[in-house]
Amino acid sequence: MKVLLTGAGGQVGRCIQDVFSCTNHELLPLDRGQLDITDKERVLDVVREFSPDVIINAAAYTSVDRAEKERELARAVNALGAENIAIAAMQVDALLIHFSTDYVFDGNKTTPYIEEDATNPQSVYGETKLEGERAIRRVWGKHFILRTSWVFSEYGNNFFKTMLRLAREDNEIRVVDDQYGCPAYAGDIATACLKICETDAEKKYGLYHYAGNEVVSWCEFARAILSVAGQRGKIASMPKVAALSTIDYPTAAKRPSYSVVSSAKFVQEFSLPPSNWVEGIERTFFYGEMR
Numbered sequence: 206m207k208v209l210l211t212g213a214g215g216q217v218g219r220c221i222q223d224v225f226s227c228t229n230h231e232l233l234p235l236d237r238g239q240l241d242i243t244d245k246e247r248v249l250d251v252v253r254e255f256s257p258d259v260i261i262n263a264a265a266y267t268s269v270d271r272a273e274k275e276r277e278l279a280r281a282v283n284a285l286g287a288e289n290i291a292i293a294a295m296q297v298d299a300l301l302i303h304f305s306t307d308y309v310f311d312g313n314k315t316t317p318y319i320e321e322d323a324t325n326p327q328s329v330y331g332e333t334k335l336e337g338e339r340a341i342r343r344v345w346g347k348h349f350i351l352r353t354s355w356v357f358s359e360y361g362n363n364f365f366k367t368m369l370r371l372a373r374e375d376n377e378i379r380v381v382d383d384q385y386g387c388p389a390y391a392g393d394i395a396t397a398c399l400k401i402c403e404t405d406a407e408k409k410y411g412l413y414h415y416a417g418n419e420v421v422s423w424c425e426f427a428r429a430i431l432s433v434a435g436q437r438g439k440i441a442s443m444p445k446v447a448a449l450s451t452i453d454y455p456t457a458a459k460r461p462s463y464s465v466v467s468s469a470k471f472v473q474e475f476s477l478p479p480s481n482w483v484e485g486i487e488r489t490f491f492y493g494e495m496r
């Protein structure tokens with residue numbers, strides 16, 4: 206199977222390369238320098254030339270706070286870029302796998318969000334990701350949109366790495382304890398993509414949630430990361446992790462207080478468990494040393 210990957214330099218993109226390197230699929234990984242998804246003509250040319258069976262779009266604008274001031278840039282990548290990819294996929298009849306986010310929800314529910322739940326993004330990032338979802342649905346039916354959340358890995362920038370850095374710099378970290386979600390290890394998301402590619406997926410196209418198997422607050426997630434870091438000798442000493450209310454940690458973008466997504470539909474259709482983020486922490490430390 207020929208698979209074209211955009212956003213290959215990001216954390217999900219790099220994990221997809223690792224997972225697909227153990228298969229016989231022919232993967233063409235393109236980072237932002239090789240393919241800017243906002244350049245429609247180039248997207249169409251590159252896709253026509255390679256003529257993939259599958260396109261995985263892992264390119265995105267993911268700076269949640271910065272997006273509040275860079276709406277047009279975020280929109281260009283997350284909405285118009287996604288649309289460009291969908292048009293290109295349609296032109297060569299390729300399956301499109303795309304990612305979206307838990308930040309499309311407002312967080313007012315108290316039970317896990319399912320695919321049919323109403324969206325109501327609270328941030329520019331969430332709005333532009335939702336616009337991208339809608340563009341794909343409008344343009345090309347042969348797609349999977351995986352909404353994931355709180356992604357971490359040994360690659361790129363993420364909350365996991367921020368917590369490690371802060372733990373090395375200070376003896377106290379302050380983290381919000383009233384926003385809940387399901388962290389997802391990027392390696393598991395990559396495995397989910399492979400599973401889609403290797404499943405007779407025709408009758409299953411559409412929107413899925415795929416994220417972590419257990420609910421935590423950001424503060425609980427930080428404590429879990431640092432506890433393993435301490436056990437593995439990754440930090441010299443264990444900092445105090447103080448639990449904050451959102452009001453005491455002001456940010457440019459509003460985050461949902463509860464963005465727990467249920468992976469049940471994906472699990473049912475693809476017989477793959479949700480991301481095991483506790484194991485993901487171990488794997489992040491392990492692969493962080495190997496790669």
Ligand SMILES: NC(=O)C1=CN([C@@H]2O[C@H](COP(=O)(O)OP(=O)(O)OC[C@H]3O[C@@H](n4cnc5c(N)ncnc54)[C@H](OP(=O)(O)O)[C@@H]3O)[C@@H](O)[C@H]2O)C=CC1
Nearest residue numbers: 212214215216217237241242264265267304353354355356
């Ligand atoms: N990270 C998270 O916590 C979550 C992510 N997601 C979604 O998962 C997907 C993958 O995210 P993740 O790997 O974590 O994000 P990253 O930010 O790690 O990777 C995104 C990649 O896209 C690249 N990119 C940005 N603009 C363009 C462009 N115009 N053309 C081509 N490439 C571009 C970035 O390049 P550069 O670094 O040079 O800007 C980066 O390499 C995204 O759709 C994201 O919205 C969903 C939920 C949670």
Ligand SMILES: Cc1cn([C@H]2C[C@H](O)[C@@H](COP(=O)(O)OP(=O)(O)O[C@H]3O[C@@H](C)C(=O)[C@@H](O)[C@H]3O)O2)c(=O)[nH]c1=O
Nearest residue numbers: 267269306307354355356364367379380381423454460
């Ligand atoms: C760094 C830091 C953050 N926080 C808070 C801010 C915020 O409410 C929460 C998470 O912070 P971050 O800015 O690291 O994470 P954030 O950028 O909000 O992460 C999001 O990224 C996008 C791409 C997604 O799609 C989401 O699923 C989610 O993973 O923790 C603290 O309380 N203390 C800290 O020291």
